[in-house]
Amino acid sequence: xxxxxxxxxxxxxxxxxxxxxxxxxxxxxxxxxxxxxxxxxxxxxxxxxxxxxxxxxxxxxxxxxxxxxxxxxxxxxxxxxxxxxxxxxxxxxxxxxxxxxxxxxxxxxxxxxxxxxxxxxxxxxxxxxxxxxxxxxxxxxxxxxxxxxxxxxxxxxxxxxxxxxxxxxxxxxxxxxxxxxxxxxxxxx
Amino acid sequence: xxxxxxxxxxxxxxxxxxxxxxxxxxxxxxxxxxxxxxxxxxxxxxxxxxxxxxxxxxxxxxxxxxxxxxxxxxxxxxxxxxxxxxxxxxxxxxxxxxxxxxxxxxxxxxxxxxxxxxxxxxxxxxxxxxxxxxxxxxxxxxxxxxxxxxxxxxxxxxxxxxxxxxxxxxxxxxxxxxxxxxxxxxxxxxxxxxxxxxxxxxxxxxxxxxxxxxxxxxxxxxxxxxxxxxxxxxxxxxxxxxxxxxxxxxxxxxxxxxxxxxxxxxxxxxxxxxxxxxxxxxxxxxxxxxxxxxxxxxxxxxxxxxxxxxxxxxxxxxxxxxxxxxxxxxxxxxxxxxxxxxxxxxxxxxxxxxxxxxxxxxxxxxxxxxxxxxxxxxxxxxxxxxxxxxxxxxxxxxxxxxxxxxxxxxxxxxxxxxxxxxxxxxxxxxxxxxxxxxxxxxxxxxxxxxxxxxxxxxxxxxxxxxxxxxxxxxxxxxxxxxxxxxxxxxxxx
Numbered sequence: 237x238x239x240x241x242x243x244x245x246x247x248x249x250x251x252x253x254x255x256x257x258x259x260x261x262x263x264x265x266x267x268x269x270x271x272x273x274x275x276x277x278x279x280x281x282x283x284x285x286x287x288x289x290x291x292x293x294x295x296x297x298x299x300x301x302x303x304x305x306x307x308x309x310x311x312x313x314x315x316x317x318x319x320x321x322x323x324x325x326x327x328x329x330x331x332x333x334x335x336x337x338x339x340x341x342x343x344x345x346x347x348x349x350x351x352x353x354x355x356x357x358x359x360x361x362x363x364x365x366x367x368x369x370x371x372x373x374x375x376x377x378x379x380x381x382x383x384x385x386x387x388x389x390x391x392x393x394x395x396x397x398x399x400x401x402x403x404x405x406x407x408x409x410x411x412x413x414x415x416x417x418x419x420x421x422x423x424x425x
Numbered sequence: 426x427x428x429x430x431x432x433x434x435x436x437x438x439x440x441x442x443x444x445x446x447x448x449x450x451x452x453x454x455x456x457x458x459x460x461x462x463x464x465x466x467x468x469x470x471x472x473x474x475x476x477x478x479x480x481x482x483x484x485x486x487x488x489x490x491x492x493x494x495x496x497x498x499x500x501x502x503x504x505x506x507x508x509x510x511x512x513x514x515x516x517x518x519x520x521x522x523x524x525x526x527x528x529x530x531x532x533x534x535x536x537x538x539x540x541x542x543x544x545x546x547x548x549x550x551x552x553x554x555x556x557x558x559x560x561x562x563x564x565x566x567x568x569x570x571x572x573x574x575x576x577x578x579x580x581x582x583x584x585x586x587x588x589x590x591x592x593x594x595x596x597x598x599x600x601x602x603x604x605x606x607x608x609x610x611x612x613x614x615x616x617x618x619x620x621x622x623x624x625x626x627x628x629x630x631x632x633x634x635x636x637x638x639x640x641x642x643x644x645x646x647x648x649x650x651x652x653x654x655x656x657x658x659x660x661x662x663x664x665x666x667x668x669x670x671x672x673x674x675x676x677x678x679x680x681x682x683x684x685x686x687x688x689x690x691x692x693x694x695x696x697x698x699x700x701x702x703x704x705x706x707x708x709x710x711x712x713x714x715x716x717x718x719x720x721x722x723x724x725x726x727x728x729x730x731x732x733x734x735x736x737x738x739x740x741x742x743x744x745x746x747x748x749x750x751x752x753x754x755x756x757x758x759x760x761x762x763x764x765x766x767x768x769x770x771x772x773x774x775x776x777x778x779x780x781x782x783x784x785x786x787x788x789x790x791x792x793x794x795x796x797x798x799x800x801x802x803x804x805x806x807x808x809x810x811x812x813x814x815x816x817x818x819x820x821x822x823x824x825x826x827x828x829x830x831x832x833x834x835x836x837x838x839x840x841x842x843x844x845x846x847x848x849x850x851x852x853x854x855x856x857x858x859x860x861x862x863x864x865x866x867x868x869x870x871x872x873x874x875x876x877x878x879x880x881x882x883x884x885x886x887x888x889x890x891x892x893x894x895x896x897x898x899x900x901x902x903x904x905x906x907x908x909x910x911x912x913x914x915x916x917x918x
Contacts, residue, residue: 364640
């Protein structure tokens with residue numbers, strides 16, 4: 237189970253690296269494709285030993301780690317630097333798998349269902365706020381991208397919010413979806 | 426009560442939370458009273474009976490609007506929590522977090538209004554919070570909006586807890602909404618009780634409203650702090666009214682759970698989930714989300730289809746639930762030997778007020794009527810009917826039920842009738858409330874504008890009569906709240 241996951245994670249990171257130029261040429265693919273790919277790669281990595289301990293009770297430690305790392309990559313200047321500065325680009329390829337994807341995987345299953353629901357609702361609302369910010373900003377937010385690019389990115393955030401809302405709510409309509417969160421609420425070893 | 430899905434939890438499971446709910450209703454009752462007094466002050470000022478500085482008038486109006494909507498939501502949520510707790514175990518900590526966040530929000534809102542001078546109405550419509558003409562600073566607006574954010578987070582937690590428990594117990598959202606019965610081959614005896622269906626539906630649409638509301642609140646805060654981020658005014662209005670419409674409707678839909686759960690005790694027979702009932706609640710779920718454009722009928726840049734949808738959905742929105750609930754109630758009342766007391770009377774009044782209030786609301790939801798009536802007192806006329814005589818009546822009914830005498834003391838069914846002080850208080854509430862809302866409707870029909878601090882003498886008659894009726898309502902409400910407080914205090918000793 238570990239080897240295929242590791243292989244897939246490596247493949248995702250490799251894809252994000254190989255197709256770096258076309259992906260980063262457009263903020264929509266940079267933010268909404270490349271960054272999630274890297275985070276997904278991190279989520280596929282095997283869990284580190286010890287994260288099931290008391291220090292990570294409720295998944296808080298890992299989830300907070302992921303939230304702070306995501307907050308850093310939500311800043312337009314971070315995205316700008318990732319395009320222009322090789323050191324920041326390298327940190328992106330390291331931090332998104334290791335500080336976002338992996339911590340989410342290690343923290344999410346231990347999180348209380350209520351916290352998971354709250355974070356999902358918060359994510360949808362925040363994507364809506366980002367959509368507003370990027371479509372209404374009076375100035376260019378990134379030096380690397382044009383003003384019309386950021387408007388398209390704002391629209392992309394809105395589309396992502398709608399897609400995630402459907403993705404998260406649709407399974408809850410039936411009986412199977414309702415039972416799933418309870419089963420997933422377990423410790424990670 | 427004996428079916429798998431309809432079985433209630435033992436009282437020991439939900440009893441401990443009764444104290445938190447009783448405290449909430451006490452707070453709600455007191456705030457309702459204070460906000461009613463604010464309303465009386467405004468009507469007296471409009472009638473030239475007292476002098477109120479216009480700047481203060483709009484602060485009072487803002488506090489009255491936010492306070493009434495918030496307290497309607499608070500009491501509705503308390504009812505939802507209390508009766509949902511009968512069917513599924515709920516985390517008490519979530520309720521305390523909800524109440525704490527709500528009170529934090531109230532502190533922010535009151536400080537923003539009475540210390541910061543914010544007077545941009547509870548609807549915080551863009552760009553008014555940022556354009557005060559020097560009456561208040563952006564800091565006051567931000568504080569007001571942060572108060573909303575705090576309250577919204579509290580409601581989100583409460584609804585998430587309710588939904589996850591109901592989903593786990595009844596088989597997803599669809600199961601809790603009784604979809605197998607509504608659209609499949611499910612049997613009525615296997616369907617969840619009406620309180621569960623109502624709790625799930627109102628939690629779903631209120632959660633959606635809160636998520637949209639959070640986005641527009643943050644956008645407005647960003648605009649206040651960095652004015653260069655100008656909000657698209659029409660988009661902001663759509664989002665605000667989606668959130669506001671859903672929230673205030675949710676408060677009524679949550680409160681009606683008290684009717685489904687309490688009145689059967691008086692009727693002597695359970696309120697059942699039928700196929701029509703289940704379909705009605707699902708339709709309501711869609712309609713509550715789709716009908717909000719009827720608040721934007723005067724916004725000409727709105728797409729024509731959206732306005733047409735707002736009008737058409739307005740036509741139909743009264744049918745599925747009010748008709749089902751009101752009609753069912755009439756059938757139950759006719760067939761049963763009703764045991765009347767203050768709680769039962771107020772709950773039945775709540776359904777009646779809710780139903781009657783929908784008529785002027787539907788009228789105002791028609792584009793040709795709205796063109797003339799929208800900025801008149803017709804609008805506060807209709808929403809005061811289904812709030813004062815609807816939601817608030819249900820909340821007071823729930824309070825009266827919480828401190829009711831044991832049923833055994835009421836002798837045989839049908840023997841108990843409202844009498845003495847109860848009868849007087851109830852009639853004062855009904856007559857005062859009906860007279861008060863009627864004055865709004867009459868003024869609206871005469872094209873008296875709404876939200877004006879100063880009225881011309883030609884409009885004084887309705888204003889002064891409304892003040893008189895408001896005093897009647899306040900007197901009745903005061904007795905209801907005082908009696909509730911006294912009984913709670915006596916039982917606590």
